[in-house]
Amino acid sequence: MNTxxxxxxxxxxxxxxxxxxKKKAISQRPFALSIGEHPQxxxxxxxxxxKLNIALALKIEEKLSLEEGSLALLQTYFDIKDEKSKxxxxxxxxxxxxxxxFWDTDISKIDWQKQSVAVIKRIFERGNDIEKEEIKHFYKIAIVKAALEQSNRKPYTIYNNKESA
Structure with missing residues (x-):
């Protein structure tokens, strides 16, 4: 099972x-009916x-001669990975x-997606190079460029002096 x-x-x-x-050349429909489940x-x-619930996982494991709990554990690891990505x-x-x-607002209450244009403009207007790099990393360069093009202030560049040379 560990492998x-x-x-x-x-x-x-x-x-x-x-x-x-597929490896055992078993069709889904007959397999489902053989374990008492709906093909859908x-x-x-x-x-x-x-999701694969534990009861169904046990039926499948028994029918396919898999070690008990292996599919259920895979579902758990998948759920963990899915939750972490969210x-x-x-x-x-x-x-x-x-x-x-962000002196004028509570930084913990900023909706970073809805207020992305305002955040990007503020960082590129008042931020240092480290802050600009973090914003480029978080929002991706295309979004940053689009937000800076909307600005009615001086033209901003998303490149450091070193990068543009």
């Missing part, structure tokens, strides 16, 4: 199930549109941005 888990950690178990069925359920799982980075690295740049 299966380590090899496929973070991948939806439905993808692994689909590969196993197995199809949704193999396409990654549905909460990964909703804000730029605030340790690199001076709070004094």
């Amino acid at each position: 299966l888990i380590e090899k496929y950690k973070g991948i939806h178990p439905g993808i692994i199930l689909e590969r196993l069925l 359920t197995i199809n949704a799982i193999t396409k990654g549109r549905r 909460t990964k980075q909703n804000t730029p690295d605030l340790t690199l941005l001076r709070k004094s740049l």
Whole structure:
């Protein structure tokens, strides 16, 4: 089991199930009926549109002679990876941005996506090179360029003096 888990950690178990069925030349519909499940359920799982619950994972593991709990563990690792990616980075690295740049607002209440143009303009107007680099990294260069082009102030450049030479 450890090799299966380590090899496929973070991948939806439905993808692994689909590969196993193809490898054993088993069609989804007959397989689903053989374990007492609806074919649509197995199809949704193999396409990654549905989670694999423990009861179903145990049925599948028994039918395919897999080690007990292997598919359930894959689902857990997939859920962990999915949750981490959702909460990964909703804000730029605030340790690199001076709070004094946002003197007129609570920096913890900024909606970094909705207020992206205002944030980008402020950082490029008053920020240092480290802060500008962090904003370019967080928003990506295309978004930063678009926001700076909307500015009615002096033309901004997203390049350091070293980069433009």
